[in-house]
Each structure stands twice: as structure tokens, then as C-alpha cells.
Amino acid sequence: xEPSILINQLTLNYGPVEVLKKLDLDVPKGEFxxxxxxxxxxxxxxxxxxxxxxxxxxxxIHINGRNVTWEEPSxxxxxxxxxxxxxxxxxxxxxxxxxxxKNAKVPRNEIAERVARAAGILQIEPLxxxxxxxxxxGQRQRVAIGRALVRDVDVFLFDxxxxxxxxxxxxxxxxEIKRLHQNLGNTMIYVTHDQVEAMTLADRIAIMRGGxxxxxxxPSEIYNLPVNKYVASFIGSPSMNFFEAVLxxxxxxxxxxxxxxxxxxxxxxxxxxxxxxxxRPEHVVSGDALGKCKTQFDVVVDMVEPMGxxxxxxxxxxxxxxxxxxxxxxxxxxxxxVRVGFDLSLASMFDAQTERRI
Amino acid sequence: xxGPRGMKPVRRLSPRNVIIYGTLTILALYYLLPLYVMxxxxxxxxxEIRMGNIFAPPVExxxxxxxxxxxxxxxGLSCDGLSRGFFNSVKITxxxxxxxxxxxxxxxxxxxxxxxxxxxxxxxILIIGAFIPYQVMIYxxxxxxxxxxxxxxxxxxxxxxxVFGMPILTLLFRNYFSSLPExxxxxxxxxxxxxxxxxxxxxxxxxxxxxxxxxxLQVTGIWNDFLFGVIFTRPENYPMTVQLNNIxxxxxxxxxxxxxxAATVLTGLVxxxxxxxxxxxxxxxxxxxxVKG
Numbered sequence: 001x002e003p004s005i006l007i008n009q010l011t012l013n014y015g016p017v018e019v020l021k022k023l024d025l026d027v028p029k030g031e032f033x034x035x036x037x038x039x040x041x042x043x044x045x046x047x048x049x050x051x052x053x054x055x056x057x058x059x060x061i062h063i064n065g066r067n068v069t070w071e072e073p074s075x076x077x078x079x080x081x082x083x084x085x086x087x088x089x090x091x092x093x094x095x096x097x098x099x100x101x102k103n104a105k106v107p108r109n110e111i112a113e114r115v116a117r118a119a120g121i122l123q124i125e126p127l128x129x130x131x132x133x134x135x136x137x138g139q140r141q142r143v144a145i146g147r148a149l150v151r152d153v154d155v156f157l158f159d160x161x162x163x164x165x166x167x168x169x170x171x172x173x174x175x176e177i178k179r180l181h182q183n184l185g186n187t188m189i190y191v192t193h194d195q196v197e198a199m200t201l202a203d204r205i206a207i208m209r210g211g212x213x214x215x216x217x218x219p220s221e222i223y224n225l226p227v228n229k230y231v232a233s234f235i236g237s238p239s240m241n242f243f244e245a246v247l248x249x250x251x252x253x254x255x256x257x258x259x260x261x262x263x264x265x266x267x268x269x270x271x272x273x274x275x276x277x278x279x280r281p282e283h284v285v286s287g288d289a290l291g292k293c294k295t296q297f298d299v300v301v302d303m304v305e306p307m308g309x310x311x312x313x314x315x316x317x318x319x320x321x322x323x324x325x326x327x328x329x330x331x332x333x334x335x336x337x338v339r340v341g342f343d344l345s346l347a348s349m350f351d352a353q354t355e356r357r358i
Numbered sequence: 359x360x361g362p363r364g365m366k367p368v369r370r371l372s373p374r375n376v377i378i379y380g381t382l383t384i385l386a387l388y389y390l391l392p393l394y395v396m397x398x399x400x401x402x403x404x405x406e407i408r409m410g411n412i413f414a415p416p417v418e419x420x421x422x423x424x425x426x427x428x429x430x431x432x433x434g435l436s437c438d439g440l441s442r443g444f445f446n447s448v449k450i451t452x453x454x455x456x457x458x459x460x461x462x463x464x465x466x467x468x469x470x471x472x473x474x475x476x477x478x479x480x481x482x483i484l485i486i487g488a489f490i491p492y493q494v495m496i497y498x499x500x501x502x503x504x505x506x507x508x509x510x511x512x513x514x515x516x517x518x519x520x521v522f523g524m525p526i527l528t529l530l531f532r533n534y535f536s537s538l539p540e541x542x543x544x545x546x547x548x549x550x551x552x553x554x555x556x557x558x559x560x561x562x563x564x565x566x567x568x569x570x571x572x573x574x575l576q577v578t579g580i581w582n583d584f585l586f587g588v589i590f591t592r593p594e595n596y597p598m599t600v601q602l603n604n605i606x607x608x609x610x611x612x613x614x615x616x617x618x619x620a621a622t623v624l625t626g627l628v629x630x631x632x633x634x635x636x637x638x639x640x641x642x643x644x645x646x647x648x649v650k651g
Contacts, residue, residue: 051544051548052547053544053548073547074547074548074549074550074551075550078548079548080544080548082541082544084539084541086542087545088542088545088546088559088560089563089564090560090563090564099549099551100549100550100551103550103551103555104550147545147549159541
């Protein structure tokens with residue numbers, strides 16, 4: 001398929017600081033791409049470059065097959081939604097929606113048509129005559145999405161649009177954005193630091209760190225087969241347990257523990273040496289489910305965090321902290337000994353030096 | 359169930375309150391006393407003033423000195439009172455305030471939102487301008503105005519006020535526009551608005567408070583100006599402050615203290631009215647201009 005957005009060797013420096021490092025990215029038409037990373041990783045900078053609000057030091061940006069590197073933001077065929085909504089406070093909702101169209105000299109009847117359509121999709125018709133100050137947070141964000149919608153563009157850019165909302169509203173609007181994408185089929189690029197948003201919304205996730213994309217893959221691939229230790233620890237909550245381990249003679253040795261390598265899903269040829277062994281808390285099982293597990297051991301409970309639907313247990317394994325999840329109905333207290341195990345095919349291993357997946 | 363419960367009782371006559379309010383009252387009296395003397399003196403006739411009781415309220419209330427000061431008192435050869443100076447000051451202040459604020463607000467907007475090449479150097483130069491004493495620039499300014507053919511005219515003085523108001527006003531507007539959310543500006547750019555469209559449609563409607571502050575600063579500053587008024591204009595164009603000085607300091611004939619006092623209060627009335635009308639906004643303006651860098 002023809003790429004909707006193609007980014008070629010994009011570099012941006014603030015003086016000596018490299019914010020984006022020769023970044024390549026292509027996004028097929030209709031894809032929902034999430035840029036995910038902790039603050040300062042360059043994800044918002046990349047989005048602003050695509051929007052034309054920041055000038056790159058080097059590299060090219062193509063949108064819909066057109067080189068827009070030197071184009072004004074308004075002429076790139078994009079709509080953008082900001083974290084702080086960025087609604088014009090002195091204008092009514094309707095004026096907010098039509099401001100861009102008037103600037104683009106769109107005929108009046110077409111403006112009315114587009115506003116009516118966007119208002120219908122987002123269910124903001126009753127709000128059209130109000131000022132932004134008279135709207136709730138969720139309504140404001142809906143209007144901000146509407147402002148991108150009326151522009152009738154192929155590419156939507158979202159800059160942490162839900163971060164200012166409370167948890168309940170965030171979950172609601174998340175679903176709405178996903179539905180919007182399914183109905184419109186536009187290309188969407190969505191910046192967030194919230195991994196739940198990323199996992200639920202994305203067709204593909206780009207995990208960024210230090211101005212580079214670490215991994216660009218589907219949510220399930222990022223979750224199950226993280227390419228390096230950073231991605232593995234970044235995705236998943238609570239995050240993956242890591243242990244120093246040694247590979248050799250067909251075995252994985254975690255200090256006193258050792259188990260056979262045979263079930264592990266190898267990603268490289270490496271079969272020996274120092275490694276990081278990682279297992280997600282939710283992949284650790286106990287009780288009846290233990291039957292199929294080849295790797296089993298006893299741990300002593302240090303601390304228990306009950307969360308209702310599940311219970312998070314802190315223990316120690318091979319001298320390192322070890323977290324795992326148990327069913328919420330399990331009665332367990334500090335000092336208990338629990339027999340737990342995991343399926344090795346769900347574990348991850350990373351080279352101790354390069355931290356790459358093996 | 360005994361002991362303290364609920365709201366803590368307030369002691370109005372605590373030593374702390376006595377000291378605070380006592381000091382404030384004394385200081386307020388100290389500052390208000392001269393104003394009192396001025397107003398009282400301006401309402402007395404000359405015989406009463408010669409008796410020397412400057413704090414006594416007028417026995418025979420008269421408004422004659424006020425009329426005299428406004429319409430009949432003499433400076434030099436003309437005897438049409440302070441009114442001429444008042445209207446000169448109005449003619450100087452209104453265009454100076456409008457032009458300086460219009461230019462400075464665009465300056466501040468450009469500096470805050472459009473990071474053009476050399477913006478920092480431009481801003482630094484402007485700020486240094488705020489620290490150079492005016493006296494240093496008077497002579498070059500006189501020559502400049504002479505060469506432009508504006509020396510002595512009201513237009514020349516308007517230009518001088520606009521130029522000298524620029525550093526502090528630009529700083530004021532830049533700080534204000536910088537404090538507005540940057541995403542608004544970005545959203546407007548995505549919406550295809552240009553430099554002027556963003557300024558007029560987005561920034562201006564949000565900036566009423568800072569414009570009020572700037573107007574207050576400029577009106578009071580320009581109205582109270584004496585130095586530029588006396589240097590850059592001819593006698594027929596003298597602003598009110600200069601004319602007041604000429605009335606009060608004239609050495610011929612009898613010193614009419616009541617007329618002088620009335621003339622002084624009249625001159626101070628415009629800034630005074632502005633201070634009273636604006637109140638909090640003026641304090642905010644001073645803080646915005648002085649504290650933020």
C-alpha cells in the first residue's frame with residue numbers, strides 16, 4: 001500500500017543536543033500508529049516535525065506522496081489535537097471549528113456542511129454556541145478533535161490528547177477515538193506515555209528512546225517479543241522481573257536455580273554467556289496451573305498488594321526482587337511459602353552486554 | 359470532652375495587629391498630609407493664607423483660585439491659564455499611548471511566538487535600552503529630530519515618547535504573550551492563520567489585562583513627563599507639567615499660593631484618576647514589568 005507518511009533520515013538538533021537521530025519511519029494509509037516513550041524521548045518533537053511546527057535540521061517528510069518538508073503546517077493535509085485542547089478561548093465552539101476553514105477560504109455552505117457532519121460524529125451539536133470555558137474537559141477535547149475533523153484531512157496527529165483528563169473520562173474517550181478511527185479510516189499518529197492507551201489503540205507501536213525508534217511493531221509483538229531490555233521493562237505493568245543468568249550446556253542458570261533451555265523461543269543463535277533473564281509477573285502461575293510448568297520453585301512472600309481482581313506478591317528469587325500476580329481470591333500473607341512456576345516459552349532473554357533479545 | 363474545639367477565636371487587638379495597623383495609619387497620614395494642605399490652601403483666599411494657619415480648613419470657601427488656574431493665570435505673555443497645557447498634554451498623550459502600545463504589543467508578540475533569527479540579540483539590545491539613562495540620549499535625539507524636521511512639534515514629542523516607551527512595554531508584552539499556552543499558537547498555525555491573523559484573532563482578544571496595564575503605565579508616565587516636554591517642544595506646545603512649572607516658578611508679582619496649589623492638583627488629577635480607577639491592575643502591571651525577566 002502507498003505510504004501515508006514517509007519520514008526519511010529525520011534529524012533535529014537543539015544546538016549540540018540531538019533530539020531526533022536520523023529517524024526513518026513509514027506509515028501505511030489508514031494505520032493507527034502510536035509513538036510511545038518516556039518524557040524527553042523525542043516523540044512529541046517527531047510529531048511536531050510532521051505537523052510542521054518544528055523545523056528539522058535534516059531529513060525529509062512526505063505526506064501522501066508529497067514532500068512537505070518545507071510546507072506550512074496548514075498546507076500539509078493534517079489535523080492536530082493537543083494535550084491542553086488549545087481551543088481559542090474567546091471564540092464559540094462553532095467559531096473554533098470554522099476558524100481554519102475560513103482561513104482556507106472554504107465556501108460558506110461547505111463550512112456549514114462540514115461543521116454539521118463533525119458535530120454529528122462527535123455529538124457536540126448542543127455545544128456549538130458555547131464558549132470553551134463553559135465546557136467540561138471531555139467536551140473540550142471532543143471539540144478539539146472536531147477541529148481536526150472539519151479540516152477533512154487524511155492524517156490526524158494527536159499529542160497526548162487524553163493526559164489532562166481524569167481516569168474514567170480517559171477510558172471513555174479512548175474508546176471513542178478508536179471508534180472514530182474505525183469509522184473514518186484515516187491515518188492517525190498518536191503520541192502518549194501511557195502504555196495502556198498505546199496497547200489498546202495502536203495498529204503498530206513505535207517505542208522511542210533518546211531520539212530513536214527502539215522497536216516498531218504490533219502491540220502483541222512488542223509485549224511478547226521485546227527487542228531489548230528497555231522495551232521489555234517499559235511495556236507491562238508491573239514491569240518484567242529481571243535476573244542475571246548464565247547460559248551453558250543446554251541450561252539456564254539463575255544462581256542456585258537452573259532449568260533446561262529447550263522451551264525458550266530463540267530470536268538469535270546465541271546459546272551461552274551472561275544474559276538477563278526476564279519473566280513477566282502475569283506469566284507466573286501457581287496452584288492447579290502449575291501442572292504443565294516444567295520450571296517450578298518455592299518462594300517466600302515478602303509483601304502482598306491486594307488489588308481486588310488480583311493480588312500482587314513480592315518475593316525474592318535468586319537474590320533479586322520477584323513480583324508475580326495471583327488471583328484476587330487467594331488468601332496469602334507475608335512469610336508464606338508459595339510454589340510458583342512459569343512457561344519458559346513466554347520468557348525473554350537479553351544479552352548482558354548489548355541488552356538485545358536473544 | 360473539654361478543651362479547644364471548632365474554629366480558633368480571632369483576637370482583634372493582638373499586639374501584632376496594633377503594630378501593623380498603627381504603622382499603616384501613621385504612614386498613610388504622613389503621605390496624605392501634603393495633599394490635604396494643598397487642597398485646603400487652594401480653597402482659601404489670599405488674606406486667609408497670609409495668616410499662616412496652613413492646616414486650618416478654609417473660613418471663607420472660594421473656588422476662584424481653581425477658575426483662575428484653569429482659565430486666567432499667566433505664563434510669559436499669554437494669560438489663558440492651564441487649559442492650554444492640558445489640551446497640549448492630551449494631544450501628546452493620546453497618540454503617544456496608542457502608537458507605543460500598538461508597536462510594542464506587536465514587538466512582544468513577535469519576540470514571544472515567532473522565534474526569528476536574531477530575536478535574542480534584538481531583545482537584549484532593547485532591554486539594555488531600558489537601563490540607559492534618558493539624559494544620555496537627549497542631545498542625539500534633538501539632532502535626530504532636527505534632521506527629520508520634527509523638532510519643536512507635537513509629532514516629534516510623540517515620536518520621542520514612543521521610542522522611550524518601547525523597551526519596558528516590549529518586555530511587558532513579551533512576558534505576557536510567553537505566558538499564554540504555546541499550543542494555542544500551534545493550533546492557529548495548523549488552522550492556517552498567519553502572523554497578523556494570529557495576532558488579531560487569537561492573541562488580542564486574550565490580552566485585555568495586559569493592554570489595560572500598558573495603557574495605565576503609558577498614560578501616567580507620559581502625562582507626568584517634564585523633561586522631554588520642556589526639551590522637545592516650543593512654548594506654545596508645552597505640556598501641562600511644563601506650564602505648571604512656569605506658573606509656580608514665575609518670580610514676578612505676588613505669589614498666589616492658592617492658584618499654584620489649584621494648578622498643581624489640576625495637573626495631578628489625570629494620573630490620580632487613573633490610579634484610583636485601575637487599582638489592582640496597576641500593581642499587577644508594575645509586578646509584571648519589573649519582576650519577570
